[in-house]
Amino acid sequence: MGILRLAHVDVRTPDLDLSAAYYTEVMGLQQVARTDDCVYLKCWDEEDHHSLRMRYNPRTGMDSFTFRVEEEDDLHEFEKKVEAYGCPTTRVSRGGAVGQGESIRFEVPSGQIMELVWDIEKTGNILGKHNPSPVPPPDLPGIAPPRMDHMLVNAEEVAESASFFIDVLGMRMTEQVLDGNGHQLGVWLAGNTRSPHDIAIVNGPNGALHHWAYWLDDWDHIRKAADTLAFNGVQIDQGPTRHGVTRGNTIYFFDPLGIRNEVFTGGYWVDPDTEILTWTEDNFGKGLFYYENVISQRFLRMHT
Ligand code: M3P
Ligand code: FE
Secondary structure, eight states, X not given: OOEEEEEEEEEEESOHHHHHHIIIIISOOEEEEEOSSEEEEEOTTXXXXXXXXXEEOSSOEEEEEEEEESSTTHHHHHHHHHHHHTXXXXXXXXXXXXXXXXEEEXXXXXXXXXXXXXXXXXXXXXXXXXXXXXXXXTTOOSOOOSEEEEEEEEESSHHHHHHXXXXXXXXXXXXXXXXXXXXXXXXXXXXXXXXXXXXXXXXXXXXXXEEEEEEOSOHHHHHHHHHHHHHTTOOEEEEXXXXXXXXXXXXXXXXXXXXXXXXXXXXXXXXXXXXXXXXXXXXXXXXXXXXXXXXXXXXXXXOO
């Protein structure tokens, strides 16, 4: 039983056409479906129906984020556990959302709406399953990341929120940042053994989305992403640089409506017996951006 991976992020945009143009042409995602008020997008190597839903709404923001659970029965088990913790859950039945079957939704302690799902429509990656090319077509537009990697949400009480993800959802903490009194300022949580985080929680306003990140295979692809972003006049937030926390290589930037995106590579493998890494507040600058060793106020204070 457990959390398998980040499945999709659902956000609102006041300009669906502009957002769709940016995520297809600059980020280089595939548009898989469009309805009157929604656009569904995915990366070229993702097997599931979509990993990003953008919905028209006058106010930019995050509707919800969805994790896939390992087994069908897990949905019911998590429903009981989340209810027992004190968070009311609602069931969304098959047909209630595009590209997936039954799910449960609830508000996490820091106020964001989280969804768990097992039954996801598998539409396959763009390479197919017979004699697949190991690389995508060379003419894909934009950055064209192979998959979504992780996300980061803010919480006023990081420790409370972290304990929900760890004790109720069974995720593992890989790294944490502690203030001088030993209180958690940030935690990095993994649901699997592939990487140091599927979600991170950092101190900030409840309900906020800090960013979601796409995986790239190589540090050189981060450099190429920077070129693509600068060429297209995209506002870069930080980097290209390296995180101390997670050791990942990274660049942050803003989509046309001000939602922060990241592309990320590196990190390390996590095993069930991997010990937690702890950063102290006086080293948080290096933890955030190892080369710069500065805590950027825009980076910490701007959210969606
Ligand atoms: C990451 C990451 C903050 C730290 C961000 C770190 C907002 O995005 O991928 O490790 O403090
Ligand atoms: Fe990140």
